[in-house]
Amino acid sequence: MDQQPPIDYRLLVDNLSTAILLVDRNLNIFYLNSSCETLFDISLLRAMGQPVLNILQSPGDSFDTADALTNTVNTGQAYTRREATIIVNFKDVHVDYSVVRLNAGKPYHPLLLIELNPIDRMLKISKEENLIQQHQVARQLIRGVAHEIKNPLGGIRGATQLLARSLNDPQYAEFTNIIISEVDRLRNLADTMLGSRQLPSYEWVNVHEPLERVRALIVNQTKKKIKITRDYDLSLPEVMADRDQLIQVMLNISVNAVQAMTENKEFFEEEQPELSLRTRIQRLVTINGVLHRSAIRIDIADNGPGVPEDILESVFYPLVTGRAKGTGLGLSIAQNIMHQHNGMIECQSVPGKTVFSLYIPWELNHVAK
Ligand SMILES: Nc1ncnc2c1ncn2[C@@H]1O[C@H](COP(=O)(O)OP(=O)(O)OP(=O)(O)O)[C@@H](O)[C@H]1O
Ligand SMILES: [Mg+2]
Known part of the structure; x- marks a missing residue:
């Protein structure tokens, strides 16, 4: 034998x-x-x-x-x-x-x-599957509504321009200009609701590149009023991803963090507002029912007041916002992009510590039952 x-x-x-x-x-x-x-x-x-x-x-x-x-x-x-x-x-x-x-x-x-x-993991898996399904239904609904809004806008804009020309009277120009600029605003909103029409173009990306781009943008925008710390694992492997879309995801999340910190200055008594960027390898992650042996994890954290408790569960849904001027699309678009990359975003938030974690798998192992 x-x-x-x-x-x-x-x-x-x-x-x-x-x-x-x-x-x-x-x-x-x-x-x-x-x-x-x-x-x-x-x-x-x-x-x-x-x-x-x-x-x-x-x-x-x-x-x-x-x-x-x-x-x-x-x-x-x-x-x-x-x-x-x-x-x-x-x-x-x-x-x-x-x-x-x-x-x-x-x-x-x-x-x-x-x-x-x-x-928790078992509870989390079924919760995640539910969330992803609900998220997809909500996104389809939003796209449908955005289409319907967008359709007549071209007509309204064209007709208003004709009207402005035929009236040929400066006292009415103010009104026709208002119509045109509001129509443009609505069209931009509808475009954001529809999401990017471009197909993703995948290439090998070192996630630190887009992350550093976003960091530079934030430094520029906040004029050093916010401390930014980095803790990168430079040995991370490259992943197949759309570089520009990753930038959009990281930017949407970082901008939210910056807004939460700058719009709630009273929250900071002694501490300084701080945005921290961290990259790691995460073993055994379940994403949409698939167990991945290994994934890249990018944490974007802030020490602001945290996501309002009443929207924490639904924060990735479209049109959910806690800000007076927010449209509630940033996180929904970001989550959608991550799903296209077979990845996901998770959020954990308590006052003083909010972490959005992006997971991008790079080794597919087996499907969890
Ligand atoms: N880091 C954070 N700290 C506190 N609250 C947050 C944070 N990130 C997100 N939020 C909450 O989640 C909500 C949803 O965010 P999301 O980016 O989807 O929409 P928005 O920022 O309101 O609008 P926009 O479409 O312009 O991004 C925000 O309005 C805010 O209340
Ligand atoms: Mg936002």
């Missing part, structure tokens, strides 16, 4: 979509796999040696995690917790997790194996 090749267990564990954590007898982290790094948003290097309770024990939780873990260390009794809340980057993440004791005999070896299953 043929001998089986040896299995590389490390590779196997690192490719599991379940998050796995090994803890030593002092309840310090000994190892975490890639899924766990993603879940906790921390690298193995930084996590090693840290007390596991920093992650597993949330402040308001009445369950004594230290006691339960110590009990498993001493007695070998495994346990499972359902819907536990852990805190990752100031956010609550809900997980089911189980704890088993491994080799009790060897004092310096990892002792506890903790397997975590985020519940």
Whole structure:
């Protein structure tokens, strides 16, 4: 019989979509796999040696995690917790997790194996699918309305010009000019509602190029009144994308952030308004039901007052706006462009920290069921 090749267990564990954590007898982290790094948003290097309770024990939780873990260390009794809340980057993440004791005999070896299953991810996948569907329906509706508005505008404009000429009286010119300029304004709005008619032209793009273009535009526009920080992972691979469309997405999001900060100056007492641009590789991202092993993630964050709570859920819908002069199209157009790139935009916002994250996959793995 043929001998089986040896299995590389490390590779196997690192490719599991379940998050796995090994803890030593002092309840310090000994190892975490890639899924766990993603879940906790921390690298193995930084996590090693840290007390596991920093992650597993949330402040308001009445369950004594230290006691339960110590009990498993001493007695070998495994346990499972359902819907536990852990805190990752100031956010609550809900997980089911189980704890088993491994080799009790060897004092310096990892002792506890903790397997975590985020519940939010499943909730998020179905929520995202719903959102994308609703978003597409809304966009079709908007395009339909924009078409209907646009159709008669050419006629109105032409007729007004004829009228102005035949009246030939300066006292009426003021009125005909108003009609023409309002018609033009409406046509621009309808064009924005229709979105770009140009087909995307894909090429290999280093995402830092469009990002730097947008940064330069914002610096120019805000005259250094806003601090801009950069934290780029320059080793990111290039992606197939439409460069100009990426600029539009990044600009729409950055302009919103700048508007939120400059239009709410009273929010800033001691802190300075700050826009931060950050790029990273993100492992295991589900976008529209497809699990991607790896995606490029671009975070555009600001420390302004945050997206108004009543529109946070629907912020990507067309015509949803929290600003008196806003049209509510910027984010809907941006999300649409990202969908065309098989990517997506996510938003997380609390007063003082708003992050819009763009995901562009560059490795397609398999379809999530
Ligand atoms: N960084 C942010 N901070 C606070 N609120 C935000 C931020 N980004 C977006 N918003 C809120 O989301 C709303 C929708 O944004 P969106 O760009 O779609 O439309 P808009 O900015 O109102 O109009 P426009 O079509 O001119 O872009 C904004 O009106 C604002 O209330
Ligand atoms: Mg906007």
